[in-house]
Amino acid sequence: MQQITDIFKIQDLKKRIFFVLGALAVYRLGATIPIPGINTAALQAIFESQKGSLLGFLDIFSGGALGRFSIFSMGVMPYINASIIMSLVQGAHVFPILDRLQKEGESGRKKITQFTRVFTLFLAAFQSLGLTIAMTKMSAGGGPQIVTNPTMGFYFVTVLTLVTGTMFVMWLGEQITERGIGNGISLIIFAGIVGALPSAVMGMIKLIQIDEISLLSGILIFAMVVAIIAFVIWVETAQRKIPVQYAQRMVGRKMYGGASTFLPLKVDQSGVIAVIFAVSLLSVPYTIGSFNPGAPWAQKLMSMMNHSSILYQLFYVALIIFFCYFYNSVSINPKDLAENMKKWGGFIPGMRPGEPTAQHIEWVLNRITLGGALFVSLIAVLPDYLRAKFNVPFYFGGTSLLIVVGVALDTIAQTEAHLVMRNYEGFYKNSRIKGRWFNVGS
Numbered sequence: 386m387q388q389i390t391d392i393f394k395i396q397d398l399k400k401r402i403f404f405v406l407g408a409l410a411v412y413r414l415g416a417t418i419p420i421p422g423i424n425t426a427a428l429q430a431i432f433e434s435q436k437g438s439l440l441g442f443l444d445i446f447s448g449g450a451l452g453r454f455s456i457f458s459m460g461v462m463p464y465i466n467a468s469i470i471m472s473l474v475q476g477a478h479v480f481p482i483l484d485r486l487q488k489e490g491e492s493g494r495k496k497i498t499q500f501t502r503v504f505t506l507f508l509a510a511f512q513s514l515g516l517t518i519a520m521t522k523m524s525a526g527g528g529p530q531i532v533t534n535p536t537m538g539f540y541f542v543t544v545l546t547l548v549t550g551t552m553f554v555m556w557l558g559e560q561i562t563e564r565g566i567g568n569g570i571s572l573i574i575f576a577g578i579v580g581a582l583p584s585a586v587m588g589m590i591k592l593i594q595i596d597e598i599s600l601l602s603g604i605l606i607f608a609m610v611v612a613i614i615a616f617v618i619w620v621e622t623a624q625r626k627i628p629v630q631y632a633q634r635m636v637g638r639k640m641y642g643g644a645s646t647f648l649p650l651k652v653d654q655s656g657v658i659a660v661i662f663a664v665s666l667l668s669v670p671y672t673i674g675s676f677n678p679g680a681p682w683a684q685k686l687m688s689m690m691n692h693s694s695i696l697y698q699l700f701y702v703a704l705i706i707f708f709c710y711f712y713n714s715v716s717i718n719p720k721d722l723a724e725n726m727k728k729w730g731g732f733i734p735g736m737r738p739g740e741p742t743a744q745h746i747e748w749v750l751n752r753i754t755l756g757g758a759l760f761v762s763l764i765a766v767l768p769d770y771l772r773a774k775f776n777v778p779f780y781f782g783g784t785s786l787l788i789v790v791g792v793a794l795d796t797i798a799q800t801e802a803h804l805v806m807r808n809y810e811g812f813y814k815n816s817r818i819k820g821r822w823f824n825v826g827s
Contacts, residue, residue, distance in 0.1 A: 397803075404564050412557060412577075422539050448576065459509060463551050513544045620757065623653070624649045627745075648726075650753060655712035659761060660787050667690070764787055
């Protein structure tokens with residue numbers, strides 16, 4: 386409790402936390418405002434029947450905004466997709482101008498961010514048009530249509546509203562990152578998932594009351610969720626410590642060095658980034674199919690990407706593993722680590738400085754990344770098994786837990802850094818929570 390009290394003793398930290406809470410409240414308010422001209426009863430009936438599909442999964446990911454067809458229905462998906470494409474293009478060195486901007490430091494990073502924003506605008510327009518067309522062609526079991534009067538004016542206003550909502554949410558996330566605590570985009574996704582927690586708990590209680598699930602099964606499911614959370618925290622904070630020895634060196638008349646330390650490498654360095662990127666890319670086939678949902682190719686695509694299909698799960702796992710390795714290749718450079726270690730007189734016992742050290746770091750990194758990626762993949766596909774085996778709401782477990790726990794750990798780590806920087810104790814006296822300081826799209 387003392388650490389919680391210390392947070393509100395620091396004016397700057399207190400302002401940042403209140404700013405985050407205010408910004409998230411604005412986002413949740415916008416997620417409840419539906420677009421005019423929508424038959425809300427038909428819309429709710431469709432999403433109720435699509436709980437186990439990709440559409441229901443995307444609704445959970447958007448915090449229920451998609452299920453209401455609100456002004457924030459697109460959420461941050463277009464921005465994340467734009468960030469992924471920009472990162473892949475930079476990593477592949479396709480455009481020389483991006484390589485030059487990367488070498489210009491902060492000014493170059495700002496220009497790349499501007500390119501990402503413009504690209505987000507185009508993707509948001511494309512995805513919004515696809516979503517609007519899909520909504521106009523949907524009906525609740527052959528009953529009333531979702532859109533009562535799909536005129537050209539409706540298309541124009543809806544697409545414009547969805548694009549504006551996406552750009553506003555993107556701006557809101559950037560403001561949270563700059564003026565608040567934690568990563569804004571991740572916190573917006575976190576708020577959407579957590580916002581559905583009360584209804585998910587009530588749904589579980591209702592299933593127990595109507596004997597769809599026995600009380601014992603409910604207790605076992607709750608215990609399983611707690612165990613998964615504990616396991617996620619354990620893996621998310623796990624590190625592989627490579628011992629490093631610094632040789633003694635003379636600087637003037639003083640002797641420096643001779644200390645032993647270690648190089649910490651996180652088992653799951655990417656954290657929620659890989660999961661968020663994978664989920665965002667999985668929305669692309671749905672967007673493409675939504676332009677003509679009645680066509681045979683679109684129906685085949687939708688069936689192939691069904692959330693419970695084996696093909697979907699394999700594709701999802703492959704994307705998570707790919708982005709775990711991709712994030713590490715972007716964020717950690719073994720050659721730079723080896724060169725900096727050599728420059729300061731450090732070496733790994735049993736390894737020659739320079740290239741052999743870099744190869745050893747890369748060898749260790751690749752192996753622990755595989756373990757972390759397989760763990761994340763296992764947790765991500767767990768909800769389907771739970772739903773099929775125990776008939777539990779999709780909300781529990783898996784992707785939702787990974788995002789909630791990962792974002793919470795990162796935010797706590799940054800809050801703790803502010804406390805320690807101002808000579809206050811962290812949340813744990815004898816240890817520090819190691820988070821990731823990342824910025825999607827940078």
